Amino acid sequence: MTSIESITIEADDPAAAEAFYTTAFGLDERQVRLRSAQAPTTGFRGFTLSLIVAQPADADALVGAALEAGAEELKPAAKSFWGYGGVVRAPDGTIWQVSTSKKKNSGPASRKFDQIVLLLGVADVAATKRFYVDRGLAVGKSFGRKYVEFDTPSSPVNLALYGRRALAKVAGVSAEGSGSHRIVIVGEAGPFTDPDGFEWEAAG
Numbered sequence: 001m002t003s004i005e006s007i008t009i010e011a012d013d014p015a016a017a018e019a020f021y022t023t024a025f026g027l028d029e030r031q032v033r034l035r036s037a038q039a040p041t042t043g044f045r046g047f048t049l050s051l052i053v054a055q056p057a058d059a060d061a062l063v064g065a066a067l068e069a070g071a072e073e074l075k076p077a078a079k080s081f082w083g084y085g086g087v088v089r090a091p092d093g094t095i096w097q098v099s100t101s102k103k104k105n106s107g108p109a110s111r112k113f114d115q116i117v118l119l120l121g122v123a124d125v126a127a128t129k130r131f132y133v134d135r136g137l138a139v140g141k142s143f144g145r146k147y148v149e150f151d152t153p154s155s156p157v158n159l160a161l162y163g164r165r166a167l168a169k170v171a172g173v174s175a176e177g178s179g180s181h182r183i184v185i186v187g188e189a190g191p192f193t194d195p196d197g198f199e200w201e202a203a204g
Helices: 012-024 055-069 125-134 164-171
Strands: 005-012 033-037 041-043 046-050 070-078 081-090 095-100 114-122 137-142 147-151 158-161 176-181 182-189 199-202
Touching: 005 012, 012 033, 012 055, 046 164, 055 070, 055 081, 055 095, 095 164, 114 125, 114 164, 125 137, 125 147, 125 158, 158 164
Parallel strands: 005 033, 046 095, 114 158, 182 199
Antiparallel strands: 005 182, 041 176, 046 114, 070 081, 081 095, 137 147, 147 158
């Protein structure tokens, strides 16, 4: 089964980005790697990264830590019909969702997270789903042409697809954007570029 080894975020200042992710989220290179890039990019980069947590208090703790470390608040942490969460933009420009399906706390607040999800905003969910299935990714969940989640149990980062405009709305930003996505996926299926311009590199 095809898996993702890691993701690489391209930043103008990788050292500053590393300091932010270590301080705000406790991430290390097993999950997110960083490298220097000056590729032009404007507006929405077409993806979000999500930290899935166990309860609302944990979401509050991580969002608070991100804001203290210099992130911009795009959506304040709040209840919704699907659960609880908030959205921030890291200083390097990457948009992060911090969320839980729970609406009530069950214990003390923690800055731990259970899962990282890379959510790609794509032009045609069904077509991109077929593209990835043809490259060995197994579908875990699929809701028609709206949402697809791939089954990558051994991966430190999970992969999902959503419509670009719908994802921008969730993130609280305009869907307009152009240039580099500023992210590279490292995995067994690479190297290739998907229909929406997201680049994969070969693992190892």
